[in-house]
Amino acid sequence: MRIAVCIKQVPDTEARLRVRPDGSWIVEEDLPFVINESDEYALEEGIALAEKAGGEVVVFTIGPARAAEALRKALALGAARAVHLSHAAFQGGDPISNGRALAAAVAREQCDLVFTGSQSDDLGYGATGSVLAAALGWPHAWLVMGFALEEGGRSCRVVREMESGKNELLRLQLPAVIEVQAGINHPRYASLKGIMAAKKKPLSEASPEDLGLDPRAVGKEGAAVELVAVRSPQSGAGAQILPGDAATAAKALVEKLRNEVRIL
Amino acid sequence: MAARKVWAVLQQRGGELNRQSRETVAAAQELASQVDAAVDVVVLGAGGRPLADRLAGEMAVERVLCGDHPALETYTPGAYVAALAPAIRQQAPSYVLFPHTYQSMEYFPRLAQQVDGAIVPAVAGFRLAEGTVLWTRPVLGGKLQADVRVKSASGSPVLASIQPGAIAADRLRAGSGAVEALPLDGLAGFVPDREILGIESAAKDEVDLSKAEIIVAAGRGVGGADKMGVIEELARALGAEIGASRPVIDNGWLARDRQIGSSGQTVAPKLYIAAGISGAIQHLVGMKGAACIVAINKDPNAPIFAVARYGIVGDLHEVLPALTAAVKEAKGS
Numbered sequence A: 001m002r003i004a005v006c007i008k009q010v011p012d013t014e015a016r017l018r019v020r021p022d023g024s025w026i027v028e029e030d031l032p033f034v035i036n037e038s039d040e041y042a043l044e045e046g047i048a049l050a051e052k053a054g055g056e057v058v059v060f061t062i063g064p065a066r067a068a069e070a071l072r073k074a075l076a077l078g079a080a081r082a083v084h085l086s087h088a089a090f091q092g093g094d095p096i097s098n099g100r101a102l103a104a105a106v107a108r109e110q111c112d113l114v115f116t117g118s119q120s121d122d123l124g125y126g127a128t129g130s131v132l133a134a135a136l137g138w139p140h141a142w143l144v145m146g147f148a149l150e151e152g153g154r155s156c157r158v159v160r161e162m163e164s165g166k167n168e169l170l171r172l173q174l175p176a177v178i179e180v181q182a183g184i185n186h187p188r189y190a191s192l193k194g195i196m197a198a199k200k201k202p203l204s205e206a207s208p209e210d211l212g213l214d215p216r217a218v219g220k221e222g223a224a225v226e227l228v229a230v231r232s233p234q235s236g237a238g239a240q241i242l243p244g245d246a247a248t249a250a251k252a253l254v255e256k257l258r259n260e261v262r263i264l
Numbered sequence B: 001m002a003a004r005k006v007w008a009v010l011q012q013r014g015g016e017l018n019r020q021s022r023e024t025v026a027a028a029q030e031l032a033s034q035v036d037a038a039v040d041v042v043v044l045g046a047g048g049r050p051l052a053d054r055l056a057g058e059m060a061v062e063r064v065l066c067g068d069h070p071a072l073e074t075y076t077p078g079a080y081v082a083a084l085a086p087a088i089r090q091q092a093p094s095y096v097l098f099p100h101t102y103q104s105m106e107y108f109p110r111l112a113q114q115v116d117g118a119i120v121p122a123v124a125g126f127r128l129a130e131g132t133v134l135w136t137r138p139v140l141g142g143k144l145q146a147d148v149r150v151k152s153a154s155g156s157p158v159l160a161s162i163q164p165g166a167i168a169a170d171r172l173r174a175g176s177g178a179v180e181a182l183p184l185d186g187l188a189g190f191v192p193d194r195e196i197l198g199i200e201s202a203a204k205d206e207v208d209l210s211k212a213e214i215i216v217a218a219g220r221g222v223g224g225a226d227k228m229g230v231i232e233e234l235a236r237a238l239g240a241e242i243g244a245s246r247p248v249i250d251n252g253w254l255a256r257d258r259q260i261g262s263s264g265q266t267v268a269p270k271l272y273i274a275a276g277i278s279g280a281i282q283h284l285v286g287m288k289g290a291a292c293i294v295a296i297n298k299d300p301n302a303p304i305f306a307v308a309r310y311g312i313v314g315d316l317h318e319v320l321p322a323l324t325a326a327v328k329e330a331k332g333s
């Protein structure tokens, strides 16, 4: 079984963000980048499945040169091969153009099953996997919190998260696109051996032409929406910040809780 | 009759509208007034006519389009997309709005792909600027807001989901509309894309945090299962329950039944102390009903401070022990 996993490299959620002077996006120079959180879970799901059911994991990413680092990490964790949609035409896309590009890449590698994350931590569309599924004509499920192959790999059982602490149990026919939600499993850490082995694993790059796609149908040009500006959210009334060192602030807070909130 | 149309596709279960659906109609009315369009409401289901009739008597809309078919009895993305895609192609609404729920989010991007539409999820607001609609939505975990627009050249429909609270349900203009059957050509020969096996609870045990008076909530900023002591000690001193944001649960530092937010519990204590929680929308929807929110975070720009009454900017591993000591002192123990 050939399992595709789509991962995106995103700014570390811990990083201090600065908006570019022109407001068009954030300053990316010197930002630490990591694999998107739900994609780490998607990767673990794919690698664990390949180990259990037999087969290999191929990882895909759309991103600039820096994103190769995310692919190398995926290879170190156990993926067999990586495909980097690094060509300039692929960059700056939205779920429509990225879903289209990833679908073409997955189809070229003849994968039987795709894992993606549920939502990217930067643009947060929550949509790319579903578009990819639609483009392939495969069923999909979003916010997947449990996955198991059934009927010798012809179908799968899926646990889909619902609002307010409920889950729905589903059966999907394969091939399918499974959009994994954070918390589905416990992602492994890369071993030293894995990191060494990753250096020799194949990492290929693809251009739109390689995938049989019009360069104007992918990336920024192929996107349906464009980002106009980013800014800090208008923050309601905002908190009253209690100044001073930890002890001073803590004392001030207890005073407030006692006299203003009347809770202590 | 305005030539352009805004559709609001509502979410119902067993004839009852989902809470956010009214907000979505209000948003559609507001958008329609900005872009000079007529509003149609769409309801899908099996035997949905009574609901459609009721809505048509309540809301100022042009039409209530009722998609009534056995395949729409329970939601599946395949049936919903098969029902809506041909209808959108035929009737060409310029905007199709959905409540931003897990259900809409699962199928509307697929629908957008099928109708060559644009995808704008989690809309917090919109406005007209230089003739195009600018949609505001959170990015980077709510630390920033983005304005996005659909590229001018495309005449394709815009599919957008409206975040809870983006527009108040009481802004919905009352009135009436005409009920019409939604043509369901797409469901002829429909093959289901999934089998529904059942529904279960996500957590093994069930701690009910909804009645707690005080909650001390841990976020990823706590830093590890072995570092949860500072949370436990403050909770003990306050007589509080312990809750958490999602990553704390995902990482196994606490059990799933302590999760607060859109996938977890909704709480409304008198006091909610959020330590090391950034304030993503999915967390906020679960706790913004608290009477008093205190945020402790080392990042002064964390969005949690926007909803908090009091904030302390600093390392929670220094602030929480100091707070525990101050609470104990105040309680005279």
Ligand SMILES: Cc1cc2nc3c(=O)[nH]c(=O)nc-3n(C[C@H](O)[C@H](O)[C@H](O)COP(=O)(O)OP(=O)(O)OC[C@H]3O[C@@H](n4cnc5c(N)ncnc54)[C@H](O)[C@@H]3O)c2cc1C
Residues within 6 Å of the ligand: A013, A014, A118, A119, A143, B141, B218, B219, B220, B221, B222, B244, B245, B246, B247, B248, B259, B260, B261, B262, B263, B264, B265, B275, B276, B277, B278, B279, B280, B281, B282, B283, B286, B296, B297, B298, B299, B302, B314, B315, B316, B317
């Ligand atoms: C469909 C869906 C459903 C979701 N459901 C939920 C849900 O039910 N509940 C939920 O909570 N989330 C949910 N999420 C996840 C949500 O989007 C956020 O990712 C999550 O709430 C972030 O948790 P956090 O604030 O603890 O972590 P982060 O966003 O990583 O924030 C950690 C914070 O800790 C601060 N910090 C770090 N170290 C320290 C220190 N030493 N002292 C003080 N502060 C420190 C940082 O400045 C930062 O602000 C959901 C997401 C999706 C896509």
Ligand SMILES: Nc1ncnc2c1ncn2[C@@H]1O[C@H](COP(=O)(O)O)[C@@H](O)[C@H]1O
Residues within 6 Å of the ligand: A006, A007, A008, A009, A036, A038, A039, A042, A060, A061, A062, A063, A095, A098, A102, A115, A116, A117, A118, A119, A120, A121, A123, A124, A125, A126, A127, A128, A129
């Ligand atoms: N640039 C990308 N490269 C590879 N996969 C992506 C990319 N963008 C999004 N994805 C996948 O689609 C999921 C949802 O992303 P989004 O629609 O941006 O929220 C992510 O969790 C990834 O698995």
